[in-house]
């Protein structure tokens with residue numbers, strides 16, 4: 001990082017200057033534009049009103065997350081009945097893996113399907129609540145880090161959906177007699193998609209609203 | 219007029235005028251993560267410009283990045299086509315031996331109740347990645363040759379960026395590994411070439427991310443004279 005000589009100088013924001021920065025390409029426009037003329041994205045001022053969309057997707061994701069945990073992800077039946085027929089929810093799937101002794105895979109599934117989605121709800125909810133409230137520069141950096149982690153890691157919850165899809169495909173390969181994806185597979189996939197949309201609609205610029213306009217170093 | 223407050227210069231921009239205009243926003247760039255204003259300035263190739271306030275990478279022009287990105291896009295197209303038609307898994311159990319490609323599997327599901335699941339999965343692992351590769355080539359091919367960008371290049375590039383989080387080849391690979399562990403001991407399952415194509419795709423994506431500098435591409439589109447044609451026609455944002 002090439003540090004500029006004026007690194008301790010106060011920072012001017014686009015909002016403070018009466019301008020709007022494009023969240024998609026960074027180009028700066030006057031406030032009478034509502035669409036970026038370079039990339040076509042909708043221009044939004046960094047405003048707490050944009051949080052409505054975050055909360056809408058957040059609740060949609062939460063509602064979908066409840067059946068995702070209560071109903072079975074899939075029911076399987078093997079030809080020879082070796083594993084018998086079984087129905088398992090997300091958490092039962094994890095216990096099954098532990099039972100088989102595959103602890104590493106059990107941990108992956110547990111983290112991806114349980115820790116990450118729950119952590120995401122807490123993190124996005126918390127970010128949306130504190131957004132726009134004055135904080136210290138250090139706190140703002142922490143919040144931005146958390147937001148970036150949430151954005152990066154959220155997609156990985158889809159693992160369990162792919163597992164169900166592949167196991168269903170194994171039916172076509174003549175391995176298992178039947179695999180029925182349970183209602184939880186669809187609602188879990190939707191829950192992950194909705195929370196991804198919730199995280200994407202969060203405006204990270206709100207983290208910095210109300211801060212003294214100082215730069216990163218010291 | 220507000221004091222500019224020493225916005226820190228960054229950015230590649232073909233135009234050499236060092237000037238900027240706080241009234242119109244010309245020559246300025248705002249950090250998408252914290253809104254700090256920066257003056258656009260030409261960067262050396264290989265340099266990385268970070269936001270002075272939050273440290274977000276704002277530009278990292280790389281030598282020959284457009285050509286590399288085009289090459290990587292073609293590579294992923296080839297890998298994805300291979301991933302569709304080559305055998306993905308080979309199963310042998312109870313005397314059955316069977317090899318199946320994703321294409322076979324998709325056909326087998328074509329009229330079942332599972333169709334929505336199959337379509338969603340195929341979109342995330344094949345459809346979106348291949349669309350992104352096409353869009354990127356469409357945007358970058360003229361720019362790499364110094365020609366005028368194609369029509370709707372800006373929109374094409376923005377959509378390719380919107381699709382980025384939804385293409386999930388790497389997650390699919392892990393999902394496959396988990397599925398194989400779940401059936402381990404009941405049958406011998408062998409991974410086919412299509413699985414390895416997905417693994418290769420992960421590395422192509424990592425390389426592509428190293429060369430990807432959105433700011434350079436936006437600047438190149440703008441400097442090549444592409445004006446967005448939806449001027450004065452306010453439209454709703456994407457979902």
Ligand SMILES: [Zn+2]
Nearest residue numbers: 022025036039
């Ligand atoms: Zn823009």
